[in-house]
Amino acid sequence: MLMTKRICLLVFLSILALARVAQAGTVVLEPGRDSYLVHAIVDVLEDPTGRLSFDEVSKEPPVVAFQQYDVGQFSFGFTKSAYWFRFEVLNPSAIPHNMILVLRTAWLDKISIYQPDGSGGYKETRLGDSLPFSERPHPHPQFLVDLEAAPGPQTYYLRISSTQAFLSPIELWDAQAFHDNDRSLLGYFGMFYGVVLVMLLYNAFIWVSTRDRSYLYYCLYLGAFFIMNFSYNGFSFQYLWPDSPRWSNWTYTSWVFLYQLMAIIFAMVFLETSKRLPRMHRLLSVFLYVMSAAWLLSILFASPVFHNATGVYFVFLYSPLTAVAGFLAWRSGFRAARFFVVASMGNLVGAFITAMTVSGFMPYSFASFHAVEFGILADVILLSLALADRIKYLRLQNEAAEKAIIEQKLQSNELLRQAKDDLERIVSERTAELRKARDEAERLSRVDALTGAFNRRYFNEVAALEFAKVRRLHQPLSVISFDIDLFKQINDNYGHAAGDEVIKAAARVSRNAVREIDFVARIGGEEFAILLPGSTIEQAAATAERLRELVIAEQVSYQGKLLAFTASFGVAQLKDSDQSFEALLQRADEMMYRAKNLGRNRVAA
Template sequence: MIASTSSFSLNLSIDHQSTITEHFAAAHLPSNISINDALHAYKNGQFQLLSDNVVNFGIDSPPMWLAITLRNPTKMAINKQLIIANSWLDKLEISVHHQQGDMRHFSRGDHFAFYQRNNNQRFFTVDFAFQPGISYLLIRVESVDPMVLPIYLAEQSDFNSQLLFDSYSYGFLYGAIFCLLAYNFMLAVGLRSITYFYYSLFLLSFLILNISYSGHGFQWLWPHSPQWQQWANPLLMVIFNICGLLFALRFLEIRRLNLSIYRCVIALCICLLLTVLGALILDQQGISLLAAFGFMLLFSLIMLFLGGIAVAASNANGKLFLLASISSMLGTATTGLAVWGIIPYTNLTFRAGEVGMVIDITLLALALARKFRTIESEKQHAQYMAKIDPLTGLNNRRAFYELMPAIWQSTTNKRNLTLALIDLDYFKQINDTYGHVCGDQVLNKVGSILMQNLREEDIAVRWGGEEFLIVYHHATLSQAEILASELAKQIASYPFAKGEQRFTITASIGLAEGCSECHTPGQLIDKADNKLYQAKHEGRNQIRC
């Protein structure tokens, strides 16, 4: 629509809480045109009326002129603050022309060092006192970055309220991410975990990227470096995407699931990083931005794809990862739709990408915690199984040597500690006659009989081969002899079978109680071993103590 100066005038006496961008008219004018000539072109209807509450002219767009007619129907000046809620515009030339000929001009943009601004705000702002009557506001925008223009004209108090909300919300966001980053980095160092290290890099890159594109980086970290401000966003976007993909590949074990996909993703990361670095060397900021934004879109799709692969492979954490990727994509899509004017542009819709990423990193943290618990559970199970004899389910020698020192130290009167060494008589003949499978069944059953006859404080151990050991804690030699006799009786009476063949087996047992001569558990074991040798030498199937 070709606009006349009256068709989009704005009444300054009315508070405008939302953006006023749709009331502006825009035009591409020659690069050497003066402000007065631009105003003349506007008054002559050479500008086209905008229709969106936020306008986006794209990446590396030619300079744009925007103009609006402002009407103060009162008899006093009206104070307003012009806010262009974008922190990455290169050059802004802002001028106000009153109908009586007065003109004020301001230059803004991040090609100036931040300290050169007349306020400490991350957005571009100008304070005006609009005199009664008609004023014309002209804005020339030049930027290689996405030319997104949410423009507000508000009371200073209203803008301060918004700044206060932003301060609290960004403080919460940065604080939460930093705490999560510190915690996961400590886990990465403590556990020497590459997965936690990649996740820490992912969090760190997101934190720095958010600080950069929100304008806080230029405000807090590099206020004297406008050159870095020009390149920070594309470089940090690529680094963030690469860190996210490295984490995903490691966390979802993509290399194990599909080596070809793993190699393709790594190659893509290298190519895009080289593209942006090449653009930096050649000073082609537009190319770097196109590559970075394209990679950002591709990043979301790849994360969904990798999550789908993990779910298809029955990866326990694949569903949480997929849900996290979907939340991030929905948030990013909402922000994109708001910026392009497809849905209403509000502070919430613009920052939906941040909300989506917070949900994303929270779900990923939960998935990491779940994976950590699984790994720890498997580790504990492996440690437990390393101390268990797989055939009988009894403790093995390793478990005995870990348990025995504490028992030995806690037993003040060593005569209340008795060891029984048990050897199955003629067990080799059972293996030779009935086979090793049958022999294993015999050992398994004897282990069960031992477990059934143990008191709560006793310990049963498969000592090796057909030998077993029992620690009778809080039992004198005579008490242990009674327990061992019952055990030997049950072993001898059990009817073993191999097919139609029936057989029994007996046991020889050597008992030894602690005494003043036994200074170590090993000496007590030697004493019990001597008694076992005596029982076997004297005819087997008996107890010696």
């Protein structure tokens, strides 16, 4: 008898399932199927005021009618409206089925899920990034709720409101299948973030080794992308600030702003737009200021919707701008620009597609939602290929140079065999040329290319010898350290070429103002040092004061303008307690900075 009742129940539920397959808003559970796209069948009700209650939308007939939604998009862009969703789950079997309702978007502010409680009523589960992470039913970056699909049909309701982009793909999963799939997804994220971090550390190491600014800004760009994407996928709220929902809510788009700012700055530095593309440089600079102002204004006036919308919409501008800058630099003959264009294009396209998806202009899919991640991976891979191509190019150049040297030697040997009488003359001339080249190379290795003054390396060598000498002979030794005042303003106002002329003028005046035994060297960008053997601190201070007055009198002619400049001087004399020359130079530097702090254009000893 019991078996007969069960069979009748199964037949009834099967007939009911067949009757509801064509009905909108119904998910029919099927044996062996793991997941269902709820947003493909859901009914939608927009609540512009956000005041409709569950009782009002769930009663028959509802206060406002639900409508079927176009499944192609399932994105509402940026809106202040709340949205209600309704769908039905039909379990045609005779036993309950453990399911998990998944909302894939990690940044939704407020979510209320209403499911039957088994006694004719509904129970509410609240989620959203406006609540602490610890209040979630599942410790997961996305929003998960357990559903027990009882035999027969059951109706579920969701209410969602958010100041972020209203993108809300909804899925229903078999519980075990979801956890299996989630492990694979976490593996993907682990691999992805691992690649980004490895490349960040690798480029940071190169920057430390080379001090090339482009590597520094590329590291900052990768770091900004990492924290943006880490937040974008909900991991920062889970692991970094789980008890700070307000902070998390505001920083989602702040990281998007920061990522775009660093991408533009990296492009400007890498492409050398200030020198090669001055008009594009000005345009990118204006864009940076506008974006920064929009960012700050949206925070100051506490406008979340404006803050979030502008952060995403700026992607549509920065992507084409940087791409155009790359193409223009390439067309101007800058060879490295082709690496930038090829390596960055995938990232730019990925960011553009993701922004289109988040803004509601493209249909949602896993690929479009995560396109920015695929793009940055392409960026990293293509940059690696570009570096490999560069190494190959340099290797081929070296091989060609070696081959040319070998051919030249063979030709020289042939000439020697053909003209033995001229051997001594040729050898003598060649020896003289080599000696001259060696002397010139040695001189160049000691001299700063811009100013003609000695460089820091040779300065350190001479200083070490003088230090040992005066220690042995008990003679005085003084050092003057001076730095051109407000040099950055000169560069900013007149350009780097004008700054170079000022540096050369400072070096020229210094050499003319000291004795032949004194040693003038350029030891930094606009910083010089003068070694004065046999001079006391009083004599050195007098020399520094004379040099300061000569600098004031010096004027640099640049593009029809006369540029005046000043310098700050620090003077120090060797003490018996000094264990190395570096201690003496450090005191002179300290005096120089003291002179700057006292108002610049003065001598401190």
